[in-house]
Amino acid sequence: MKILICGKGGCGKSTITTLLAKEYARQGKRVLVADCDESNFGLHQQLGLGLPQDFTDYVGGKQKVMQLSAGGPMNMDPLFTKPMTIDQIPEQYISRKDNILLMAPGKIKNANEGCACAFSIVMCMFLPMLQMGENDVLLMDMEAGIEHFGRGTANNGDKVLMVIDPSLESVKLAEKVSEFCQGISHPVYYVLNKVTERNEEALVSKIAAPEKIICRLPLKEELTDAGLSGDPLEGSYDEIRKLIDAIA
Ligand SMILES: Nc1ncnc2c1ncn2[C@@H]1O[C@H](COP(=O)(O)OP(=O)(O)OP(=O)(O)O)[C@@H](O)[C@H]1O
Numbered sequence: 001m002k003i004l005i006c007g008k009g010g011c012g013k014s015t016i017t018t019l020l021a022k023e024y025a026r027q028g029k030r031v032l033v034a035d036c037d038e039s040n041f042g043l044h045q046q047l048g049l050g051l052p053q054d055f056t057d058y059v060g061g062k063q064k065v066m067q068l069s070a071g072g073p074m075n076m077d078p079l080f081t082k083p084m085t086i087d088q089i090p091e092q093y094i095s096r097k098d099n100i101l102l103m104a105p106g107k108i109k110n111a112n113e114g115c116a117c118a119f120s121i122v123m124c125m126f127l128p129m130l131q132m133g134e135n136d137v138l139l140m141d142m143e144a145g146i147e148h149f150g151r152g153t154a155n156n157g158d159k160v161l162m163v164i165d166p167s168l169e170s171v172k173l174a175e176k177v178s179e180f181c182q183g184i185s186h187p188v189y190y191v192l193n194k195v196t197e198r199n200e201e202a203l204v205s206k207i208a209a210p211e212k213i214i215c216r217l218p219l220k221e222e223l224t225d226a227g228l229s230g231d232p233l234e235g236s237y238d239e240i241r242k243l244i245d246a247i248a
């Protein structure tokens with residue numbers, strides 16, 4: 001199963017990804033987390049893992065991919081020619097603890113280093129080749145917004161989780177993502193995050209397709225605190241267990 005986690009900036013994509021990864025792992029799944037956000041450096045901390053080497057280096061690095069794609073990514077030779085299992089991803093591109101594995105296509109590290117297209121090109125070519133075992137789950141923590149739909153990375157998920165925080169901007173983005181998902185025939189589900197007793201119903205009333213809501217995770221003090229301290233997320237939540245049941 002390949003699950004894409006998307007939403008507007010700061011809505012809680014990485015938090016939901018981490019909580020899902022840990023809960024799936026507790027349930028005995030092997031979880032590959034793909035950190036597809038080239039800008040932020042928080043996910044690996046939330047997971048309690050080190051940041052692995054950029055996976056883009058596996059195919060020669062960012063500059064090489066940009067050169068190869070100079071005539072347009074659609075015209076370039078495939079970077080991956082054979083199917084690949086999780087076990088075949090070389091060690092240096094994976095950080096792991098128990099049965100959670102983290103990979104990252106690439107991070108922006110220097111000023112003026114150029115656009116991040118190479119990282120999405122690598123993932124767009126890698127993901128269709130990634131062979132998942134029956135016990136494997138792939139969680140893709142996307143960059144904020146909808147560029148991954150434009151670039152086609154989102155085509156590679158079986159299911160899309162749209163994280164919605166209590167803001168009109170989040171709700172509007174969810175409608176846009178639902179349209180995109182219809183266009184690529186992918187089911188989309190909504191995860192309400194950071195809701196409070198006071199704002200939950202107001203948020204739900206603004207959502208055009210409330211039947212898509214499969215999780216409501218409240219604003220939790222310990223998650224806010226971990227967001228500030230940088231400590232790994234260790235809690236286990238009923239809402240996330242129910243989310244996993246709903247996804248299944
Ligand atoms: N349910 C929650 N309760 C309290 N705080 C939360 C909750 N979910 C997320 N947060 C906090 O909100 C902040 C943003 O969360 P997170 O980094 O997961 O969002 P994101 O969507 O991945 O952000 P970005 O778009 O920057 O990647 C963090 O400080 C996190 O700790």
Ligand SMILES: [Mg+2]
Nearest residue numbers: 013014037040
């Ligand atoms: Mg994030």
